[in-house]
Amino acid sequence: MLVEQGFQQVPFQEGNPYTQDPALPSLLRRLIPPRLFNEEIELELERFGAEVITTIRAQSRGDRISPPKLVQYDNWGRRIDELQTSEGWRSLKATAQREGIPGIFYERKYREHSRLFGFAKAFIMVGDSHEVFCPLSMTDGAARVVELLGTEGMKKDVLPRLISRNPSSAFVAGQWMTERPGGSDVSQTETKAQSLGDSDSLGSKYSLDGFKWFSSATDGDIALALARTGPADSGSRGLSLFLIPLREALNNRFGSSTISTNGVRVHRLKNKIGTHALPTAELSLEQTTAYLVGPLNEGVNNIIPVLNITRIWSAISSVGGLRKCLAIATAYANVRRIDGGKRLLRDVPLHVAQLASINLVYRALTHLVFGAVTLLGRVECGVASVEEQNRLRMFTPIVKGFAAEKAVTAMEEAMAALGGQGYMEETDIGRLIRDGLVERIWEGTTTVLSLDLLRSTTNPARLKEFVSWSYSIILMCPPGLLKAVQAAIQSLQGRLDSLLAAFLHPVPPLIARPSLMFIGYIASAIYLLEHAIWSHSRGEEGYEIDAEVFRRWVNDGSFVAAEQDLDRIRSEVKFADASNSAIVFGKRDHAKL
Known part of the structure; x- marks a missing residue:
């Protein structure tokens, strides 16, 4: 039989990633004032969603995206460290810049809602972006640092190019913190900075010498780096923050003594399991x-x-990747026939239940992440209350860690929903899983983030503020909705x-990680309840679904297990350290349990 003969599977069609999304349009409709949303933002997101599945998806095809190459020497043996990236990678980066990422955030046309709009655009593109938002997220961060702490010269010459919509002149920024001795522990930074006793329009000039173990924007134009300006035994208190110009045009403008690389040598590209482009x-x-940049010896704070x-951004990447996996699995269920071609997968209750469980995780994560985005926009525009500022400080490690932990597991379920086809590279789910795994490491592992959460709650009042905020949402629940979700609310109050x-x-140290997961569940549940209250009160289409999503999320087995894990750690804290060591390293070194 020829391949053209016999059964032919109908290809699935994902549809517009914005208009077909099960959560995002309704969520933004609640968070953004009606005039802005209805007259401008939604129309722009609909347009951009169409761009994602046409122009942008074409740019991200496998024949246009390939791993970068490093050419260290030319044919005459001269060290050139030429980094060659693929056409698709450059096109995706340029498209994002033209679309206003990260420009939207700093133009602030929509004031505190600018973060919601800009991140919504990134959110629906991220599944097709091949991690191009990694360097652009650092560009966003660099723009904020320059805006807050930069010299007048930096604000005049560097900031406009970091947020530019013109790819031919826009800058991309790297962030160079990680070094060989310390990893996430920057207190062991070896790179040294020596004042040159000179300055120009950008500020005080220094000379840096050292080695950076990871640089995820190696093709950038500038970088922010930590370097030691204090004695070695001063740890992180002896570090300062610096802006490094990199590319030829910059170096000429800034008068660098080394025209091509400003003394930066690329020794090798990392061989990673994902983020290949x-x-x-x-x-x-x-x-x-x-x-x-900023005060001397305050680099970590700066x-x-x-x-x-x-x-x-990392949380956006995790959940945005899940969005595409869920869209693929849902679209496949609309065309795949079984039982001799009599039924679509969408008509098989057991299969639909699997998709619903993925959908539940996706909705919870989407509401949690955009809740944090809302807080970020309010803080940056100076309209946040003190309680909102504290909540953002607490939520930032939570949303990153919780989304990274939950998203990839749900992506795997989406892969399985396609059977053998899900395991094929052509569906893109495998790449999304590989790329998604890095979010559990970049910008802090779950353990590092958990310890950061503990620091954010050192003052007991911070946690009480979170609980008070949660109860303020619960108390808004109208009687008609309360009847449907009362049992879930009672469970949530107990938690x-x-x-x-x-x-x-x-607070026992071992409680850090389970508490991050537990608070992630609680906060996402509160946001789901807030949305259900809004939806019910307005009589929105599908308000019953919003209530059901909240109810199911509270009753989800993983949420229950997170509470049990927290309770177990509390009760076993006296013996947990020794027994954990014995399990991992053997009892002979830990005789006393």
């Missing part, structure tokens, strides 16, 4: 000219805006009590 490299800095912004009990001082 993204150039990640090991770099050495050799008398690299850099400019001090780079915090970058970390906070890129962690939100809020459990959370407060778990953080009674002294």
